[in-house]
Amino acid sequence: MEVIGLDTREAIRIESLSYHYHDGTPALEDVNLTVRRGESIAVMGPNGAGKSTMALHLNGILSGEGRVEIMGLEVCGKNLSEIRSMVGLVFQDPDDQLFCPTVREDVSFGPRNQKLTQELVDQAVSRALTWVGMEGSEDRSPHHMSFGEKKRISLATVLSMDPEILVLDEPATNLDPKGRRELIELVRGFEVTKVIISHDTGMTRELCDRLIIIDDGRIVADGHTDELLSDSRLLELHGLL
Amino acid sequence: MKHDYIDRYSKLESPVHSLDPRAKAIALFALIVICVTTPPRAWWAFCVYAGVVLIIAAASRVPVSYLLSRVLVVLPFILMVAVFIPFMHKGGTSYDLGPFAVSSEGLLVLWNVAIKSTISVSCLILLSSTTPFPDLMHGLERLHVPSFFTTVAAFMYRYIFVIVDEAQRMKRACESRNFRGRWIWQARTVGYMVASLFLRSHDRAERVYQAMCARGFDGTFPLQRESSMRAADYVFMSVVVLIVLTGRLAVLWK
Numbered sequence: 001m002e003v004i005g006l007d008t009r010e011a012i013r014i015e016s017l018s019y020h021y022h023d024g025t026p027a028l029e030d031v032n033l034t035v036r037r038g039e040s041i042a043v044m045g046p047n048g049a050g051k052s053t054m055a056l057h058l059n060g061i062l063s064g065e066g067r068v069e070i071m072g073l074e075v076c077g078k079n080l081s082e083i084r085s086m087v088g089l090v091f092q093d094p095d096d097q098l099f100c101p102t103v104r105e106d107v108s109f110g111p112r113n114q115k116l117t118q119e120l121v122d123q124a125v126s127r128a129l130t131w132v133g134m135e136g137s138e139d140r141s142p143h144h145m146s147f148g149e150k151k152r153i154s155l156a157t158v159l160s161m162d163p164e165i166l167v168l169d170e171p172a173t174n175l176d177p178k179g180r181r182e183l184i185e186l187v188r189g190f191e192v193t194k195v196i197i198s199h200d201t202g203m204t205r206e207l208c209d210r211l212i213i214i215d216d217g218r219i220v221a222d223g224h225t226d227e228l229l230s231d232s233r234l235l236e237l238h239g240l241l
Numbered sequence: 242m243k244h245d246y247i248d249r250y251s252k253l254e255s256p257v258h259s260l261d262p263r264a265k266a267i268a269l270f271a272l273i274v275i276c277v278t279t280p281p282r283a284w285w286a287f288c289v290y291a292g293v294v295l296i297i298a299a300a301s302r303v304p305v306s307y308l309l310s311r312v313l314v315v316l317p318f319i320l321m322v323a324v325f326i327p328f329m330h331k332g333g334t335s336y337d338l339g340p341f342a343v344s345s346e347g348l349l350v351l352w353n354v355a356i357k358s359t360i361s362v363s364c365l366i367l368l369s370s371t372t373p374f375p376d377l378m379h380g381l382e383r384l385h386v387p388s389f390f391t392t393v394a395a396f397m398y399r400y401i402f403v404i405v406d407e408a409q410r411m412k413r414a415c416e417s418r419n420f421r422g423r424w425i426w427q428a429r430t431v432g433y434m435v436a437s438l439f440l441r442s443h444d445r446a447e448r449v450y451q452a453m454c455a456r457g458f459d460g461t462f463p464l465q466r467e468s469s470m471r472a473a474d475y476v477f478m479s480v481v482v483l484i485v486l487t488g489r490l491a492v493l494w495k
Contacts, residue, residue: 061451081457089455095403096448101375101395110456112463141375143402161456 011037011165011193012058012070019053019064019217027053028064029217037071037164040194042204042225045214046239051197052092054214055167058195059087071164085114088158092170094150098142103134103153106142110161128160129153132186148179155186165193172200199240201229213238250303251373257301262372262380264474268481269364275489276360281353287360289488293481294363301371311366316359323354374398388462403445408438 012035019028028050035041043051056062060075060083068075070083091097100106104125111124129135132152142150151171158166171187172180184203187194198204204211204225211228213221215238221228228234235241251258257265272290279286298308327347334345369377375398378391411434420430450458 056451059455061454081459084455084457087455089452091448091452091455093448095400096445097452099396099399099449099453101378101399105375109453109458109463113457113459115463141399143399157456 011035015067017066026217040208041210042208043197043212049214050217051214059084059089086164088163089167090154094154097154101141103140104138107156107160124160128156131159132156167195169197172203248374250370255302257371260477261470261474262376264478268478269368271482272485273361273364275485277357281349283492286488286492287356290360303370312362315362319358323351326350
């Protein structure tokens with residue numbers, strides 16, 4: 001009985017997930033992770049450790065062996081569109097995320113795929129743009145924007161889908177200090193479950209209470225952010241110091 | 242990095258800019274089709290076509306120098322081939338030019354190619370510099386141009402600058418290590434650059450597709466908002482087509 005009560009509180013559940021690249025190189029090995037609703041977790045690890053690969057499993061872009069559940073729903077073919085509405089994944093490079101000629105089309109791409117009516121789509125677009133402080137930029141084209149602006153629009157493209165879980169891959173990389181500060185404040189304001197992949201220890205401390213460290217496709221540490229970040233032996237061992 | 246882009250003057254305000262993209266596309270494509278099917282000796286018809294193009298260009302307020310420079314970018318490719326025809330082609334009176342002979346039939350072919358390509362290219366440049374590219378693509382989509390073409394064009398418009406930037410960064414990184422790319426034995430390096438640019442673009446395409454799937458893309462592009470053509474659009478379309486058709490048919494009756 002208590003198990004049922006607990007289940008509904010889980011945002012993400014990953015059970016013994018393994019993934020191999022085409023050439024057979026293992027990318028993830030026996031990953032187990034549970035994230036409660038409303039929790040903010042940071043994911044750290046050296047380059048090529050499997051952080052992004054894990055993120056791509058959260059909405060079924062990649063699928064390995066094992067089981068992934070989002071809000072109690074298994075990530076599999078028939079649930080994909082529902083899962084992708086719930087998981088907002090923001091890619092590292094805004095030029096990958098923003099592919100439309102205008103901001104309006106990019107931000108409305110998700111809601112239009114959700115088959116919302118024109119009116120609801122328009123509402124979602126202006127709400128998302130206001131949220132990231134880019135209202136009024138609907139008709140601009142992304143390739144003439146600054147990097148910081150592109151990052152904001154990238155966030156807006158998933159916020160417009162009203163996700164329950166926000167997955168950010170290196171959100172602050174390449175931003176100038178002011179842009180980074182503004183982004184941190186922006187992300188802090190979103191009251192959803194957050195998974196933030198980052199090398200930025202300062203941002204991790206500010207936004208996430210919980211930290212997991214991935215190395216070589218395995219979760220090697222899972223605990224309180226401050227505790228793990230003060231363990232210099234652990235950080236050094238996994239190339240984070 | 243800053244770039245010159247193909248719809249640079251498309252955000253000006255003018256009677257031509259405010260027309261529906263569909264009206265402009267239909268009128269100008271009609272002009273092109275009618276123009277290229279006109280027999281080359283129908284001098285007056287070509288004057289009519291050129292006149293229509295000039296009037297639209299003047300009404301659009303796009304700088305003449307810009308339009309001309311664009312036309313001049315495209316034309317040499319066509320003329321380079323055509324300019325040899327009068328020397329090769331036999332027929333009609335031939336004029337003696339020292340070591341060469343020029344045939345009048347050949348000159349007619351050259352005129353035919355030159356005038357038709359100039360008018361056609363001008364039409365396309367007018368269309369693209371009075372219509373923002375995204376609007377043009379949506380207009381074509383609503384005219385039932387297969388979405389495959391409009392999608393490919395839209396992606397090209399979005400990513401050409403990303404690729405140009407990438408190539409420029411790569412070139413600078415090479416130059417910083419004293420590479421000039423001037424000699425034939427350096428061709429190998431240039432080849433590597435092109436190959437790696439291709440691979441990067443391929444990887445990017447993969448990531449873009451993943452990002453699209455992450456937002457629920459299922460292979461079909463969701464439709465854009467509808468807009469309807471206004472009276473001015475119909476008037477523009479029918480006036481252009483009528484004038485041009487009259488020019489074309491007047492030749493037939495003569």
